Amino acid sequence: MNKRGTALILAYIVITALTILSAAFVSRSISESNMLRRHIASEQAFWIAEAGLNDALYNMRISSSWQPPASALDYGGGAYSVQKVDIGSAIELRSTGTYDNVSRSIKGALLRIPKPFENTLSVGGDLSLTGLLARVEVYDKTRISGTYSKSMFANGWFEDKQEGASSQDTTIPVPDYNNNGTANEFSDFVLFGRDAVQSYSADEVVYIQNNGTVNIFPDQSLVGKKVIFVEGSIPGAGDVNIFFDASWQEGEDLTVISTGTVTYLEPLQFQQDARLSIIAWDDYRELSVFRSQHESIIYAHDDANFVDILDWGSTTGNIIVNDDMSLLEVLTYEKYYYSDKAINGDLPPGFQGLCSANGVLSSKLSDWQEW
């Protein structure tokens, strides 16, 4: 067999193979270099957008009537452009950063927080202290649209109390969720509760439909939950009793929403940075027999009653009662402290849905997200 020329052919094959492999490596190297360039550009664009958002926030803090410039501003080798959009319950600030032809956009909202969040106690109706030999202390503002009264042996101390306050300073109507032109209806409240549930991922919420009374005990399956909504089919149905707390977890920020009455029994909230808040279509009741302490934002669409027996308790947060509030302590010492978290934009889960165009613009950005 004549094998002359075989070496040449094999050399040719090897050279071809090496050429193809080299081309592949060069191609991959170029592709990775492009990806890296785009990745860096994307990161740069993000932080430029972030700078734009912070610039807008700074300007809004100086003056809420600030308007963003019409054209993009150069920054960090790229540019950002900012938009200010009024969405009624909030002012949305949107920023787009561009770097090396790559754009990224982020936005945040300055919520319009209802005015009652400026107060410790906000009572749309009358406030009465009818306990026996009880002392109640309320720090910061107490605003009452009706009147304050107390029984002979009860003692109330208020740092800053005002009776006959405007209802805008003391009450929060439920916004017109069903868009029928009338706010504050039960159907609005149901849609508000459902909206609160749908604002979080499925593992952060518990949605219950029940016309009975749901008793909630501390349970580890409730750790990390944001919203529990108990929905009854008619106004006043779907009551909730909360015993002690719900999850006994540090950093807890849970809101219980009910179409009925919520009763908080023996609040024992000792965890750091924890908050258990209440939104009730009907009444809010609080009862304790031992020392109680909790941080809560309480919103009762109707009345609120606090009943303590032979002990002392303290509530930190904001209590907003659209109608009457009564303090029925018996031989107790109850203190109410103000928390400015909510007015600064750190609203508990679900409460954002109560913001409306009449509110006070928060100083902190909420709902920060990429879009």
Added chain:
Amino acid sequence: MARYIMNKKIFLVILSILLVVVFISISRPRVYKKKTKAIADRLPFKKEGIPTPRLVPARPEDYGMVVFEQSSQPPGEAQINALIHKKMQDIKTRFPEEVLSKVGERIKEDAQKTKEKLAQIDEAIIKCRQILKDEPYNEEARNRLQNLLILKSIAQELPER
């Protein structure tokens, strides 16, 4: 000779296919692993367009909740005591010791004081029952009685004395 050329052709075809496969696999863009994720992507803010949960009602018992049905009679003293006792046992077995000791620390008081409270509650319960005897449909008194019974049960069960 023809056979030799034929074998070489087959060899060349196989080699070419192999080279193409190698070329494609090498030049395919690499998918970045999680640890190379951009810093911005790791920031704790929501991305738009996350699927919102459907409104599927949950079973309260899956979360340790107990429901008093609207249609049935409100629970009596014995029923409330049994419920609170059972739940306290559940809490004692399920929660870590340090959580329970914090609770105990918070509410610790002497037995005499608790006794006084129970007497106070009993007095209020008697008053409520009297009102309900005279006015069986007094909803306020009924609610108050229910709450007092629960408070009494808590006062009996809770303290870690």
